[in-house]
Each structure stands twice: as structure tokens, then as C-alpha cells.
Amino acid sequence: MGKRMRGTRQKGACNSENQITELPNDLIAPILSWLTVKEALRTSIVAKQWRYLWTSVSALNFDANETLDTIVANPELRDVERSKYINFVNHVVKHHRGLTIDEFRICFDLDETSNDDIEGWVQFAMRKEVQWLVLDLSENGESTRKHSQNYTFPLRLVEGMQHCNFGFKSLKSLSLKWVNINGQVFEYLLSNCTALDHLSIYSSGDLVNVRVAGLSLKLKSLELVFCLGLEKIEICDTNLVSFTYLGPVISLYLNNVPMLKMLYIGEGDSGLKNDIFSQLLCCHSQLEFLALDMLHPERTMKLPSLPEFSNLKKLVLKIGARADDSLLQFTSLMIKACPYLDRFVLELIWKSPAKRRRKVGKAAQSPHQHLKLVEIIGYFGRSSDDEIVMYCFENAVALQKIVIDPHTEILKQNLSVMGQNKWEENARIRARKLESKKPRDVEFVIL
Known part of the structure; x- marks a missing residue:
């Protein structure tokens, strides 16, 4: 009886496996896109007909959290693991056969020494008309390197958008962490990424003045976090819905932002000065979500001069x-x-x-x-x-x-x-x- 039961289970497992491998490729490829690239590659051994399916996935997620944890614990492994990561991404990029990709995500501790490889990946994403692009070049969520050592997003790359048939015209979301981006590149991205809905920039060392203006912009969400050289942000005449700023004290100008509903503001060790509320006079009554990050508010702010947030x-x-x-x-x-x-x-x-x-x-x-x-x-x-x-x-x-x-x-x-x-x-x-x-x-x- 026991042997028959085992035989029955094995047959059922075999039938189940056959059913999976007989699924059409058009159905399997989208499922693989939910996996990291390494996980998708492992499925190539499931069946012969699956061997090259990973080359057509529409989401390329090169997340390497486990490796980053290892590097944090053993810093001497950084150079070796960097080389492995770069070679792996280059291999996948070289063999990818899909015409377009929805997502391209780089998540590893990389700096200016990897400029050529990173630029090649960005160009690949442009050719594939990527919609969601993430370059997270920090360590495991943090980084101690100097901003001068960051990979710098090249101006020539975005200038080239105007003279070729491909580019970032399909780009909806762009997240750059520990990537240097200057004001010119910022403006070019806003002007040329006509579908851009979300822009997030963390720890860029080159931003000084930022201006976001124009009702024609589709940008709905903007995050500027720990860009320590930033001095001034001006946002006016836009349909921005969500804005986040964390960093040093700056000049912040908001004007005619009728769609702004969500605001997260924090101005570093100096705390929030009371003028933050005067800066919000144009939109305080329309906000539905407000987050304030501050130190010693009862010492640094003049109370009780607060506006009424009547819709919060x-x-x-x-x-x-x-x-x-x-x-x-x-x-x-x-x-x-x-x-x-x-x-x-x-x-x-x-x-x-x-x-x-x-x-x-x-x-x-x-x-x-x-x-x-x-x-x-x-x-x-x-x-x-x-x-x-x-x-x-x-x-x-x-x-x-x-x-x-x-x-x-x-x-x-x-x-x-x-x-x-x-x-x-x-x-x-x-x-x-x-x-x-x-x-x-x-x-x-x-x-």
C-alpha cells in the first residue's frame, strides 16, 4: 500500500511538472518578469523549451541584497563581487532579445570606476524604451563614499535624445541613488522625458538649483533627498501631486501648484525653521498628507503661528x-x-x-x-x-x-x-x- 501511494504521488508530481512545462511561452515570459534576473535564469533548467525564455523578459531586476549584506560584513570582498555583478549584468544585456523592457533595475555598490559599464546599461535601457529605470548605486541602503566618487549621469547622453529615434520618451519613473546629476541634466530629463511621472534623486553631489515649471509637464511625484549641495528649489505652475525634500536648509519656493496633495519636508540638523509654513501658504489648505522631519521644534520654531491645514x-x-x-x-x-x-x-x-x-x-x-x-x-x-x-x-x-x-x-x-x-x-x-x-x-x- 505504501509503495503504491508513493508511486501515485510521483505520477501526480510528474503530471504537474508536465503541465507547467507545456504552458505557452507567451504566458511564462510575463511570469518570469516578476522574478529577479538570477531567479529567472534558474528556470532555464526546468525544461529544454525554457532555456532561453529569460532573454525575453520585460523586467530586468538586478537586485543583489544578499551579496550587499555579505560585502557590508566583509568589505574586502567588494572588488571581487563588483566584478561578478558587472559581468553578470553585461552578459544579460548582451543576450537580451526583447524589443522593449518595462523595468531596468540596478542595485549594487558601484561608483565612478564603473562609469563605462553603467553608461552602457543606461544606453541599453534607452534603446529598449524602458518605462521604469532604477540606478541604486549605494551600499546596502547606505553609503559612506564621497559624492565626488559617484557615477555621473552624462550630459551627452541626454543631449543625444534629441538626435535619435530612441531615448527616454517611454520613461515613466526614474530613480537615481548615489548618482551625480547636475542642473542641465535635470532640465533635459524634464524636457525630453515627456511621459515622466515620477522622479527620485538621492545623494547627488552636483545639484545646486532646481526649477520645475510648466503645466505641460506630466511629472506627478518628485523626491530630492540628501543632495547636500542643493541651495534652491522652485516649483511653480505644475500639476505635481507629491513632493519630498530631505536635506540641508534651502530656499523653497512653491507657487501655483493646484494639484499638490502630499508633502514631506525635513531640513536636516538645523531643524525646520518657522518660515517653512510661510513657504506653504500657497498650498497648505489643499494638502491631504503632510510629513515634517525636524529637531527640537519647540526651540527652533516660533509658536503658535501655524496656518490651518483645512483639508489634511x-x-x-x-x-x-x-x-x-x-x-x-x-x-x-x-x-x-x-x-x-x-x-x-x-x-x-x-x-x-x-x-x-x-x-x-x-x-x-x-x-x-x-x-x-x-x-x-x-x-x-x-x-x-x-x-x-x-x-x-x-x-x-x-x-x-x-x-x-x-x-x-x-x-x-x-x-x-x-x-x-x-x-x-x-x-x-x-x-x-x-x-x-x-x-x-x-x-x-x-x-
Whole structure:
């Protein structure tokens, strides 16, 4: 009986395998496009007729997270692994037979020493009329190299778009990380990539002034992050929907941006000066999502001069603070300035896990009629944490749920795993004491 059962399973497995290999190539190729290129290559051994299917996939994803993790742990392997990665990408590019590609994604620690290879890949993507192009040349999510060592996106490449039948006319999304791009290239991309919907630039060393203007632009989302040479951004007369800026203090000009709904702003160690709100006067009443990344807001901002964000549904405050500084005044004023707020997220980045003995403060009563969900990330159980929780209990009339999350990056950087777990458990114990003070119908979740 046992042998017959095993035989039956083997036959079923064989039939299943035959059914898979008999699927038409037109059906298999799109499925392979959901895999990384290495994963797609492995399928070539499944059946003889699948041997070259990978050469026609429409999404070329050269993600190498595992290798990058290995390099971070063993930096001496960087040069060897770089060479392997470059050779692998060149092999795939050389043998690709598809007429077009939807996605081309490079994700590896590469710099100016690989200029020729990277430029060849970009030209390949242009010839294949790529729609989504990602050049992420950082280490494993981070990088310590100087911007002068970055690969530089060449001006001649984008200038050539005007004189050939191929280019970036099909490009919808472009993401460049640790790639230098200057103002001329930026303008050329906006002018010539007529289908461009999303543009993301991280850690470029060459951008100084950026101007995005013209209702003819299809650009809906723009991200400029840690471009440390940037001095001025001007966005006017566009249909931009989402804008993110993180970096040093700059001159920011927004004017006639009627479609702008989502804004994420953070201006580095100097914090957000109060003039950020004056810069938002043209659009504050239309925003639906606002995220602010800042240090010591109660020290660096003039309160209570805040405009009313009359259409805002979600507010995210990522705040760096010292010791047990109270954040209640700024936080309560921000919530009050958003009368239709539905969701509030407070992410606390404490410079020190130290606590200070003091009474829990209170802000003036200001009932909020629409706030339903509150999330506090980086909760340590300080008085400054508790007074914000109590403020929400007492003023958020429609509150349905509050989430307390003790996890924070500052603990990972400064404590061992055991020490981190101890701090987080102490925070949970403190949070449980607040649960008895919550309104009856409010769900209280501790992660």
C-alpha cells in the first residue's frame, strides 16, 4: 500500500511538472518578469523549451541584497563581487532579445570606476524604451563614499535624445541613488522625458538649483533627498501631486501648484525653521498628507503661528529631541491646526534614552472631532511621551485606536540586542499603566 501511494504521488508530481512545462511561452515570459534576473535564469533548467525564455523578459531586476549584506560584513570582498555583478549584468544585456523592457533595475555598490559599464546599461535601457529605470548605486541602503566618487549621469547622453529615434520618451519613473546629476541634466530629463511621472534623486553631489515649471509637464511625484549641495528649489505652475525634500536648509519656493496633495519636508540638523509654513501658504489648505522631519521644534520654531491645514487627513511628525524635552505644545498646536485630521503618526527620535523626573504636563483643552487613529513610534515611557498620549485621550473625541510602538533606531545604534529588548520591555510596562486611563471605546495596542 505504501509503495503504491508513493508511486501515485510521483505520477501526480510528474503530471504537474508536465503541465507547467507545456504552458505557452507567451504566458511564462510575463511570469518570469516578476522574478529577479538570477531567479529567472534558474528556470532555464526546468525544461529544454525554457532555456532561453529569460532573454525575453520585460523586467530586468538586478537586485543583489544578499551579496550587499555579505560585502557590508566583509568589505574586502567588494572588488571581487563588483566584478561578478558587472559581468553578470553585461552578459544579460548582451543576450537580451526583447524589443522593449518595462523595468531596468540596478542595485549594487558601484561608483565612478564603473562609469563605462553603467553608461552602457543606461544606453541599453534607452534603446529598449524602458518605462521604469532604477540606478541604486549605494551600499546596502547606505553609503559612506564621497559624492565626488559617484557615477555621473552624462550630459551627452541626454543631449543625444534629441538626435535619435530612441531615448527616454517611454520613461515613466526614474530613480537615481548615489548618482551625480547636475542642473542641465535635470532640465533635459524634464524636457525630453515627456511621459515622466515620477522622479527620485538621492545623494547627488552636483545639484545646486532646481526649477520645475510648466503645466505641460506630466511629472506627478518628485523626491530630492540628501543632495547636500542643493541651495534652491522652485516649483511653480505644475500639476505635481507629491513632493519630498530631505536635506540641508534651502530656499523653497512653491507657487501655483493646484494639484499638490502630499508633502514631506525635513531640513536636516538645523531643524525646520518657522518660515517653512510661510513657504506653504500657497498650498497648505489643499494638502491631504503632510510629513515634517525636524529637531527640537519647540526651540527652533516660533509658536503658535501655524496656518490651518483645512483639508489634511494624515499628519506625520518625525521629531528628534533631547532628554525628556516636552513636545506637547508643538504637537497639540499641529493637531489643532488640522481640524479634519483622521490619522496622526508621531515618530520620536531621541538622542538619549535618559528619563527625567517631572510631572506630566497638560495643554489647553481643544476637542478634535475627526481624529480616529494615533500611532506613537519610539515610545520610551517618558513624561514627554505620556503627556501626548493623555492629550489624545482627553481631546480626540472620535478616537478609535492608539498604537504604541517602542521600537526605535536610536536603540539599535547605541545598545546591544539584550539592552534594546530591556528598554523596549520597560516601555511596554509603562504603556500598560496608561491603558487604564483610556476612554472605554478606544482600542489600545502595544507592539
